[in-house]
Amino acid sequence: MSRHQSGLVSTWAEIQRQQQRQAEAQRRARLQQQRTAERQQLAAERALARSRREQQAAYRERREQEARRRTEALARHSAELAGLLRAGCAAPAFSPASLELPERVEPFAPGPLAVPVPMPREEAYPARRAGWGLGGGREQRAAREAYDRDLGTARAAEAERQARLADYRGRYERWAEQRLAEIRRHNAGVRESLARVRRGEPEAVEEYLTAALYASPAFPEVLPRQLAATYEGPERRLVLNWELPAFSVVPQTALVRYLPGADRDKETARPVTERRAAYRDLLAQVMLLVLHQVFAADPFGLLESVALNGFVDDTDPATGHRVPEFLATVAASRTAFEAVNLAQVNAVDCLVDGLGGQLSARPDRRAAVEPLRVPGGAGRTVAAHGGGEEPDLLAMDPLEFEELVAELFRAMGMHAVTTVRSGDGGVDVDALDSDPIRGGRIVVQVKRYRNTVSPSAVRDLYGTVQDQGAIKGVLITTSGFGPTSHAFAGGKPLTLVSGTDLVKMLHEHGLAGRLGPAPGAAAASSPSGAEPDGGPDSGPGVDDEPDASVLGLRWEGAVALDVCALVCAGTRALGDDWFVFYNNPRTPDGTVRMMPGTGGDRAAVWVDFDRLPAAADRVVLVAAIDPEVDPAADLTGFTGAAVRLTDPSGAEAGRLAVSDGRPGETALVLGSFRRRAGGDWDFVPGGKGYEGEGGLVELVQEHGIEVD
Numbered sequence: 201m202s203r204h205q206s207g208l209v210s211t212w213a214e215i216q217r218q219q220q221r222q223a224e225a226q227r228r229a230r231l232q233q234q235r236t237a238e239r240q241q242l243a244a245e246r247a248l249a250r251s252r253r254e255q256q257a258a259y260r261e262r263r264e265q266e267a268r269r270r271t272e273a274l275a276r277h278s279a280e281l282a283g284l285l286r287a288g289c290a291a292p293a294f295s296p297a298s299l300e301l302p303e304r305v306e307p308f309a310p311g312p313l314a315v316p317v318p319m320p321r322e323e324a325y326p327a328r329r330a331g332w333g334l335g336g337g338r339e340q341r342a343a344r345e346a347y348d349r350d351l352g353t354a355r356a357a358e359a360e361r362q363a364r365l366a367d368y369r370g371r372y373e374r375w376a377e378q379r380l381a382e383i384r385r386h387n388a389g390v391r392e393s394l395a396r397v398r399r400g401e402p403e404a405v406e407e408y409l410t411a412a413l414y415a416s417p418a419f420p421e422v423l424p425r426q427l428a429a430t431y432e433g434p435e436r437r438l439v440l441n442w443e444l445p446a447f448s449v450v451p452q453t454a455l456v457r458y459l460p461g462a463d464r465d466k467e468t469a470r471p472v473t474e475r476r477a478a479y480r481d482l483l484a485q486v487m488l489l490v491l492h493q494v495f496a497a498d499p500f501g502l503l504e505s506v507a508l509n510g511f512v513d514d515t516d517p518a519t520g521h522r523v524p525e526f527l528a529t530v531a532a533s534r535t536a537f538e539a540v541n542l543a544q545v546n547a548v549d550c551l552v553d554g555l556g557g558q559l560s561a562r563p564d565r566r567a568a569v570e571p572l573r574v575p576g577g578a579g580r581t582v583a584a585h586g587g588g589e590e591p592d593l594l595a596m597d598p599l600e601f602e603e604l605v606a607e608l609f610r611a612m613g614m615h616a617v618t619t620v621r622s623g624d625g626g627v628d629v630d631a632l633d634s635d636p637i638r639g640g641r642i643v644v645q646v647k648r649y650r651n652t653v654s655p656s657a658v659r660d661l662y663g664t665v666q667d668q669g670a671i672k673g674v675l676i677t678t679s680g681f682g683p684t685s686h687a688f689a690g691g692k693p694l695t696l697v698s699g700t701d702l703v704k705m706l707h708e709h710g711l712a713g714r715l716g717p718a719p720g721a722a723a724a725s726s727p728s729g730a731e732p733d734g735g736p737d738s739g740p741g742v743d744d745e746p747d748a749s750v751l752g753l754r755w756e757g758a759v760a761l762d763v764c765a766l767v768c769a770g771t772r773a774l775g776d777d778w779f780v781f782y783n784n785p786r787t788p789d790g791t792v793r794m795m796p797g798t799g800g801d802r803a804a805v806w807v808d809f810d811r812l813p814a815a816a817d818r819v820v821l822v823a824a825i826d827p828e829v830d831p832a833a834d835l836t837g838f839t840g841a842a843v844r845l846t847d848p849s850g851a852e853a854g855r856l857a858v859s860d861g862r863p864g865e866t867a868l869v870l871g872s873f874r875r876r877a878g879g880d881w882d883f884v885p886g887g888k889g890y891e892g893e894g895g896l897v898e899l900v901q902e903h904g905i906e907v908d
Contacts, residue, residue, distance in 0.1 A: 260460050266634075267458040267465055274451050280420060281450065281478065285485040288418035289542050293496040296397075296408075299390045301383045305376045313365045317358040320350040398500050405431040405502055406583035409438060412497035418489060422449060426513060428582050430575035436504035439575045442490050444510040444527055447564045450479045476564050483510060483563055484547035487528050491537055505533040509571040512563075529571045530557025593678045593699070593713045598648060602628050604706075604713065605646050605676055611709035614642070627664060633671075640671035647677040652810040655684040655749075655853055662692055676702055678715060682809045683873050683881040684749040687845045687854030698880050749809060749853075751821065752801030752844040753870070757837030759861075760829035763803035764896075765792050766820040767812065768872075772904035774816060779905050780805070792819065801844055809873070809881050817875040820903065821886075824867040824896040835861020835868055835889065843870065843883075859887035866895035 280287075325343040396404035410429050419425060426443035452475065455468035487510050494506055510528035532555045540554060551557045558569045576582045593601065602618045609616035609631040616631040629644035645661050647653050658675060665673040671693060675681075678699040689696055697705070699715050706713040753763050764781040766773050773779055777788050786793040791808045798804065807819055821843065825833050838861030845853045858870040869886035876882055890899045897907050 260458070263458040263460075263463075263465075267456045270456040270465075274453055274456070277422075277451060278478070280422075281482050284420070284482065285489050285542060285547055288485075288489040289492055291416070291418040294412040294416060294493070296394055296499065299394070300387045303380060303383055303387070305379045305383075308369065308372050308376075310365055310368055313361060313368060317354050317361055319354050319358075320347060322347060397502070400433055400502060402431045402433050403583070405433075405438075409494055409497055409502075410583045413440075413442075413490065413493055416493050416497075418493055419486075423486065424513070428575045430577065430582050431502075432577075436502060437507060438494065438503055438505075439507045439573050439577065440490070440494065441509045441511060441571075441575055442486070444483050444486055444512050444563075446512055447479050450475050450482065476562075480559065480563055481547050483528055484551040484559055486510065487530060487551055487557065487559075488542060488545075488547055491530070491532055492542060495534055495537060503534060505531060506537075507531045507573040509574065512566065525566045525568045526571045527560040527563045527566070527569060528558065529569055530555050531572050532557075591713055593702070593715055594648065594650065596648070601648050602646055604711065605629050605644060606631075608706060608709060608711060609642075609644070611711060616644075627668070631674075641669070642672045642674060643668060643670045644674045644676065647675065647679070649677050649679040652680050652682050653677050653685060655682065655688060655851075658685045658688050658694065658696070659851065662688075662694060665693060678702065680880045682749060683883055684845050684853040686880065686882065687856070690854060696880075700877060749807050750795070750798075750804050750846045751807060752797055752804040752846060753821075753823070754797075754801050754842055754844060755838050756840035759833055759835065759837035760826040761803065761823050761838065762826050763794075763805060764822040764824060765794075765805045765807070766822065766900070766903050766905075767792055767816050768818045768820055768903060769815045770817065771902070773900075774813065776905055778816075779900055779903075789813070807873070818872045820872040821870040822867060822896070822899060823861075823870055824899075831893070833866075834863055834891075835865040836863050837861070838868070841870070856883050856885070858885060859889075862889055864891045865889035866892060867899045869899065 325347050393404060393408065397408045406429050409431070410427055413427060414425055423445050424443040427441060429438055429440045431438055450470075452469055453467045454470040457466050457468070458464075459466050487508060490508055490510075491506055495503060508530050509526050511524045511526045513524045528551070530551060536555060540550060542550075545554065548559060552559055560567045560569055591600075591604075593604075596604070599618070606616040606618050606629045609629065614631045614633050616629055618629055619627050627643045628646045631642040631644055633639035633642060643661070643664055645657070645664075647657060653675065658681070661673040661675050664670075672695065673693065674695045674697060676697040680698040680700075681696045685696060688694075703713055703715060753761075755761070762782055764779065767778040767780075767787055768774065777784065778792075780787060780792050780794060782794070789811070791812050793806045795804045795806050805821065809819075812819070823835070823838065823841075825831070825835065841858045841860065843856040843858060845856065856871065859868065861868055867890040869888045871886040872884050873881045874884055890896065901907060
């Protein structure tokens, strides 16, 4: 059979068919793309929904964990209050021997200074293989010169190390001798005081027993410790007033649950009758524990009986005024009290029935009782502790100071604990900000210093932040920081808190603290120099270095300059001798000195900010044309200038930009370092220029310097 050849119509039909196929293929492709896009959109929506569900689940879990944590904290607090008497009786009893300090000091620890500087080895120089012959080639001579140069440098460094080590050892030995003398004086005073206590001298007995109670570890920190006492020698009786906790110490809330539907916490209140009973029981426990502690602190047989009154010193909700009210009173003989088994008693029954005391029937409503006897009767002396007196941060025990800082962070809503000293890794307080966005771990160092904190401490903290992966480092001190420290901390996750800022923060968060003795109190003696936070730092360690700064000046251009400094009170120099320039290279006390530039600096000024006179509140830096090099020059070539801050070791802390010079100017105020109210120093840029041959003269005259 022969195939019929297609004609024009058949060709047209085939073209139409192909076009239909193409259109169908394009339609299927569009449908496929649409279905693919829909599947991708659906997958994205499912992923987003899954992510949201996961985020919601994680958020819900965090909120539920926080609710459980709060419930557990409430339960622990309630258990601590309910078991106060038992735990307090198990605490170590006060011993007179604990008043004496061990006659030992921290051992000498030179740290890196104990490591000798390594000397270069000849075999480390490749050309040494050919020998050091006099006729050696160029490579041998170069190797020998390099070896000799490195050996000289190493020997100089070793000599400097040995000199610094000897100086450090001398300072340590002087400090150790002074510290031992202080310990021996303290112990001699303790022995003399105890001798007076044994003789039954009323004031000595009052001081001894009230101090033992005030410092007792048997009472948790949530309970107050205000007390006043009188010792009645003939009756061998102590009359004692002790502050009781307010009703608010017993938690109102028993349980916290998170409600995901409302996205809030629901607090379940503790039954009122249960809370009242718990408060009354707590007051009875406190009274019994005070009696236990005061009798246990008397190994000398000074006390035959104790008359104890418990009072609250809280705001009366009915009047809004702070009025002390007595809520409990008891007079107990030693014989009667020692016959009681405190481990098994019901506190209320023991106080009221067993010892014949009185306890308010409704202490939550401040229903008062009449005290049997109060301190100060018949004109006798009264010894007192507490009473709202703010602690002196400078005299506080180092561990107590760290705990106070931790309490400050807790008051700011964070979790904070003090660290174990033997392995804290440079961290005194470990804080955790639980905020889901800005939160994270914060490492805190505290420095209980009187002098300005060294910049090395700030650098060390930054290294700790990096090593431990914290979001921030906080350095808190009772003193202040110099400009080198602030310059280094700028732009880094570091916060520097001076002593005045710390006191302000404590007060803002309901905590107490002051710097120095209370008004009218005698200032406690303290060793000169820094007063660090205990341990090896109590001696002359590296942190005792002053906050001395080298203010190096560098600029572009060939102009020759003199760099000068004025030490001022306000806008007036302290005197003509406090203008430091080429003819007067240092202040009378040596706190500001001219020095040659190093490390690329073309000029430099050395300033010991920590030891500047108290009247000085600013150090003004000045640049002026050097009249001996080119008296006709101006400051046109003074461009790209900066002040480079370094510490005495040469470590750079930061750079401060200063104004360029302008045509016709021959003197320029670069800026001034100004002392803040808290003792820190800030840099304030200058820029005022002075023209003509007398530019520098006009500048210093404006600052009170007389020029002939």
